[in-house]
């Protein structure tokens with residue numbers, strides 16, 4: 001048994017890094033400034049088979065292992081966080097189908113998602129239901145062979161550009177969000193669906209974060225994932241795995257900021273020597289590098305647990321997301337510090353990276369939610385978890 005990533009992993013990293021350096025780095029500042037979804041880079045990634053990494057070969061995917069999927073996200077995020085959301089959300093939106101879909105549903109949607117012809121988004125969050133998923137109010141009312149979806153979603157990454165969504169809605173409002181929610185596949189050209197508004201964000205500005213409205217959107221019952229009432233558990237199982245993608249994104253952002261800081265400090269001279277030769281700066285770079293490496297290794301360890309479908313995988317993925325998100329925030333903030341005043345202006349990429357890093361502490365569960373998930377696992381392992389009251 002080897003603990004190191006394989007030669008294939010290293011080769012994959014080199015290939016994606018070269019692609020990202022050549023094609024994504026030159027676009028990153030413009031994507032941020034214009035806040036426009038990078039359709040050209042979506043095509044680039046699709047053409048390089050980088051949107052199908054989580055799908056089986058029979059569906060046109062490349063079925064990469066978890067560490068390899070992380071490497072792809074990491075290297076794209078090192079160049080541009082917005083662009084890394086394209087493979088991240090392609091997997092996030094597909095996970096409910098991967099976990100709870102039947103063969104017919106997988107055969108119907110995965111080939112177009114694996115090829116990148118279609119984009120998917122994950123419709124869980126509502127205006128009043130973020131951390132508290134059980135507070136969801138959107139309704140799915142059975143009507144013959146279909147359901148009528150009514151309500152709205154907010155903060156849905158790629159919601160306005162997706163061709164299809166996985167959406168969570170109450171089929172039994174009396175039972176509440178934990179027992180009465182179900183999951184559906186919804187095609188966005190269905191009458192009654194609209195995406196009326198985008199958020200203006202601090203970071204990941206090229207990635208549209210949309211409000212979605214469902215005005216009696218008719219969805220065939222064949223598009224329900226699992227049984228009625230399975231929605232909450234499908235959402236939780238999805239997040240348990242998708243948080244790994246955010247951890248990988250955070251590692252990539254941190255690495256990008258570290259590399260930019262080293263490059264700047266090697267060029268910049270003050271007091272008659274290169275800034276990089278000051279020990280005070282070297283110590284900062286050492287902390288940034290070791291922190292990034294620790295986050296990366298934890299992320300890969302979590303990826304291996306996800307591949308093995310380990311029972312304690314929420315402990316690993318929430319830990320990876322918590323550590324990597326906080327690391328990305330710290331490292332990007334330090335990178336701005338290393339660049340001094342130049343770090344604060346958009347002539348250099350680190351101010352964008354610092355703004356982009358912040359979201360990794362917020363989405364797919366705030367850092368407080370990660371701690372809650374981790375603590376529950378710690379108590380369970382110790383056999384001291386609170387028992388449900390009877």
Ligand code: COS
Pocket residue numbers: 122124125130131132133134178232233236237239240314363364365366369372373
């Ligand atoms: N996997 C499978 N089942 C799970 C689960 C998981 N990870 N977590 C909880 N469940 C089950 C529980 O076992 C329980 O089942 P039973 O009723 O059969 O016992 C049920 O789901 C309800 O669980 P719980 O009472 O723990 O739910 P809470 O409402 O307390 O919610 C948290 C738990 C806070 C962890 C959940 O709401 C959460 O993850 N919130 C963050 C959401 C988020 O990340 N949003 C980001 C936006 S999406 S990009």
